[in-house]
Amino acid sequence: MAHAGHNPVLSDLRRRVLALEQSRRAARPPLEFGLEPIDRHLPWGGLPLGTLHECLESGVESEHAAAATLFTAGILARRRGTVLWCLRGRDLFAPALAAVGLGPDRVIYVETWKDGEVLPAMEEALRHGGLAGVVGEVARLGLTASRRLQLAAESSGVPAFVVRRWRSDSERAAADEPSVAFTRWRISAAPSGATSAPGLGRARWRVELLRCRGAEAASWIVEACDAEGRLALPALLPDRPHPQESRSPGDARPLGEARPLGAGGQLRRAAAG
Amino acid sequence: MCRDGARRLVAAVDEAAWTLGVRPGQPVAQVQASIAGLAVVEAVPEEDAAELAGLARWCGRYGPVVQPDPPAGLLLDVEGSSHLFGGEAALMADALRRLRLAGFAAEAGLADTPGAAWALARYRPGQIVARGRTGKALAGLPVAALRLPADTVRGLQLLGIDRVEDLARLPRPDLARRFGRELLDRHDRALGRAADPLSPLVPDTVLQVRLAFPEPLTHLAGIEAALARLLPQLCRELDRRRGGLRRLDAVLRRVDGQPLGFRVGTAAPSRDAAHLGRLVAERLPGLDPGFGIDEIVLAAGRVEPLPERQIAAGDLAGPAGDGEAVALAPLVDRLAVRLGASRIFRAAPVESRIPERSVGRVAPLAPLGTGSWPTVLPRPSRLIEPPERVTAMAVVPDEPPASFTWRGVRHVVRAADGPERVRGEWWRADAEAESLRDYYRVEDTAGRRFWLFRDASMAENGQWWLHGRFA
Numbered sequence: 001m002a003h004a005g006h007n008p009v010l011s012d013l014r015r016r017v018l019a020l021e022q023s024r025r026a027a028r029p030p031l032e033f034g035l036e037p038i039d040r041h042l043p044w045g046g047l048p049l050g051t052l053h054e055c056l057e058s059g060v061e062s063e064h065a066a067a068a069t070l071f072t073a074g075i076l077a078r079r080r081g082t083v084l085w086c087l088r089g090r091d092l093f094a095p096a097l098a099a100v101g102l103g104p105d106r107v108i109y110v111e112t113w114k115d116g117e118v119l120p121a122m123e124e125a126l127r128h129g130g131l132a133g134v135v136g137e138v139a140r141l142g143l144t145a146s147r148r149l150q151l152a153a154e155s156s157g158v159p160a161f162v163v164r165r166w167r168s169d170s171e172r173a174a175a176d177e178p179s180v181a182f183t184r185w186r187i188s189a190a191p192s193g194a195t196s197a198p199g200l201g202r203a204r205w206r207v208e209l210l211r212c213r214g215a216e217a218a219s220w221i222v223e224a225c226d227a228e229g230r231l232a233l234p235a236l237l238p239d240r241p242h243p244q245e246s247r248s249p250g251d252a253r254p255l256g257e258a259r260p261l262g263a264g265g266q267l268r269r270a271a272a273g
Numbered sequence: 274m275c276r277d278g279a280r281r282l283v284a285a286v287d288e289a290a291w292t293l294g295v296r297p298g299q300p301v302a303q304v305q306a307s308i309a310g311l312a313v314v315e316a317v318p319e320e321d322a323a324e325l326a327g328l329a330r331w332c333g334r335y336g337p338v339v340q341p342d343p344p345a346g347l348l349l350d351v352e353g354s355s356h357l358f359g360g361e362a363a364l365m366a367d368a369l370r371r372l373r374l375a376g377f378a379a380e381a382g383l384a385d386t387p388g389a390a391w392a393l394a395r396y397r398p399g400q401i402v403a404r405g406r407t408g409k410a411l412a413g414l415p416v417a418a419l420r421l422p423a424d425t426v427r428g429l430q431l432l433g434i435d436r437v438e439d440l441a442r443l444p445r446p447d448l449a450r451r452f453g454r455e456l457l458d459r460h461d462r463a464l465g466r467a468a469d470p471l472s473p474l475v476p477d478t479v480l481q482v483r484l485a486f487p488e489p490l491t492h493l494a495g496i497e498a499a500l501a502r503l504l505p506q507l508c509r510e511l512d513r514r515r516g517g518l519r520r521l522d523a524v525l526r527r528v529d530g531q532p533l534g535f536r537v538g539t540a541a542p543s544r545d546a547a548h549l550g551r552l553v554a555e556r557l558p559g560l561d562p563g564f565g566i567d568e569i570v571l572a573a574g575r576v577e578p579l580p581e582r583q584i585a586a587g588d589l590a591g592p593a594g595d596g597e598a599v600a601l602a603p604l605v606d607r608l609a610v611r612l613g614a615s616r617i618f619r620a621a622p623v624e625s626r627i628p629e630r631s632v633g634r635v636a637p638l639a640p641l642g643t644g645s646w647p648t649v650l651p652r653p654s655r656l657i658e659p660p661e662r663v664t665a666m667a668v669v670p671d672e673p674p675a676s677f678t679w680r681g682v683r684h685v686v687r688a689a690d691g692p693e694r695v696r697g698e699w700w701r702a703d704a705e706a707e708s709l710r711d712y713y714r715v716e717d718t719a720g721r722r723f724w725l726f727r728d729a730s731m732a733e734n735g736q737w738w739l740h741g742r743f744a
Binding site: 060061064065066067069070071073082084090091092093094095096097098099103104105107108109110111112117120121124125128130131187188189190191192195199200201203204205224225227 | 604621650653
């Protein structure tokens with residue numbers, strides 16, 4: 001190999017391969033939601049790769065974080081490749097992930113019981129790369145921990161998702177701790193639309209973007225993930241909260257379509273924190 | 274049947290063919306012409322050699338040194354081990370009995386030298402020559418018994434030299450000029466006048482490397498440095514054998530004689546010294562070197578074939594496949610060493626109607642079938658296990674509840690779906706045959722979805738349980 005550097009053909013090839021790789025890295029497409037209002041609201045046109053994102057639920061729901069789990073699984077189901085999922089407990093039910101497109105062959109679970117195990121495992125996996133995404137169920141995510149995860153994610157380009165789960169009140173109090181995550185989402189259940197037949201229709205979520213680098217807080221009502229992990233906009237919004245004056249420019253869309261809601265006082269506090 | 278150029282020759286015959294007069298070396302065409310219905314099979318020398326090597330390993334039970342002697346012989350050194358079998362005759366009888374039971378047509382001879390034993394097995398089967406009487410025993414044998422090439426034997430026979438004793442009477446310089454050194458060599462070796470060492474079959478031993486220290490190591494840094502020298506050594510040897518480690522056994526011998534040991538497993542065969550080093554390093558801090566370590570032994574506990582292959586850098590998420598498993602193996606190993614191998618897994622579908630039994634754990638990089646869980650059955654993303662009791666109000670029996678109270682909070686049911694009836698698996702236990710669950714998906718007024726089941730019909734005083742949370 002020592003003489004290879006003197007070969008003009010080889011060194012030229014090497015330079016071209018390097019250039020190709022760099023352009024590919026720069027042009028890494030974001031993770032799109034496939035929902036025009038959300039993608040347009042996010043500064044990157046979707047969730048950027050190689051960054052840290054947080055998903056949480058409010059109140060007692062955060063113990064199970066069932067919707068936030070599926071929301072995260074749905075995002076990753078739209079990517080290709082294996083997902084590493086750091087569990088906190090044994091209650092995650094794999095068939096539900098398969099039902100949103102994250103089949104059993106695509107997830108490797110790590111049984112980590114506490115934050116002290118989840119966060120190092122996540123960092124290790126993020127630094128290793130080669131994964132579609134890394135998910136960790138975490139109670140506390142401070143500045144230092146989130147910065148470490150963010151740096152690890154940046155180094156490999158793997159997106160990192162933290163699903164916040166709390167059991168105790170003291171953990172819940174830590175919810176507003178600042179972190180360096182690029183986005184923070186709150187998912188909560190919303191009443192589903194009426195169905196013509198008896199039974200249950202597709203579930204609905206209120207998806208709140210509590211904090212986002214370079215964008216306002218916003219919220220949408222969406223239909224839950226389908227078999228490919230895609231969200232959808234409800235056809236009708238009979239109980240849509242009253243539209244406030246839009247905060248982002250160019251937001252003049254016809255009524256009936258989901259629109260970002262102006263962040264309420266509570267949201268703004270979370271965004272400032 | 275084997276081929277010699279364009280000619281097809283008989284290589285070996287079975288007993289039935291032998292009685293019909295077929296002999297090795299005859300042209301196949303000639304034999305086929307004289308005997309109708311003769312079954313001819315192409316010889317596969319490689320398979321014969323492999324079989325012979327296997328047999329040689331088995332013969333290791335009779336003595337430490339065994340040499341396969343192609344095409345169909347084995348040379349054993351039983352000096353010093355025959356008493357274990359009750360003498361040389363008993364040993365030979367035992368070996369022959371076992372070989373014949375296994376379906377081999379075996380004969381044996383025993384003498385002072387390998388050459389003489391070879392001759393006896395073929396020309397005086399079953400004979401044991403006492404110590405020092407080899408010359409006399411060989412005297413009456415045909416010259417072919419000296420392991421000579423066929424041309425030499427024919428040449429000797431043309432000169433009327435049929436027996437070994439005739440050969441011994443001739444002047445040696447003349448023989449050497451006429452037939453070459455080999456004839457005399459073979460003769461001398463058979464009679465024990467020249468050395469004839471056996472080249473023993475080397476068994477596949479456990480691959481291990483060791484490093485002993487004149488001064489005991491007490492510091493972690495020293496142990497790490499020693500491992501950094503040993504691991505590449507081990508990996509070079511693995512490279513030569515085209516193998517990869519699945520398990521590395523490390524033994525650190527302390528000065529007080531107490532061995533410290535640990536094992537490191539890998540998800541996929543590896544001979545990457547850097548990767549193995551990281552795995553080992555994870556385990557080192559937990560070890561107590563006491564007054565010092567004076568020897569480190571690394572053994573390849575489990576080795577699997579690992580051919581060379583090009584590994585693409587895994588910075589792009591690609592489709593799941595073999596290449597991806599290779600790329601993820603180091604990560605899985607590191608997590609397994611840190612947390613325990615049982616805590617890294619994939620969830621695989623298990624054919625069971627009981628929800629909590631429908632998920633099984635498999636190794637993280639094990640190949641999975643394409644099967645998944647049936648998608649028509651909605652399943653909660655969080656399974657509450659064991660199920661929690663709820664108090665439910667049902668307006669109509671055997672209908673979903675109108676409201677229920679879980680953990681002190683009352684949920685009014687706005688819509689529901691069900692029931693999905695799950696019966697116990699009667700083949701497991703008697704109690705299961707009786708058990709029955711009616712699952713309902715319910716949504717409360719806030720849109721929260723729950724997975725409830727009733728363990729019996731209302732008429733039988735069924736209780737309501739919460740088994741999972743949907744999104």
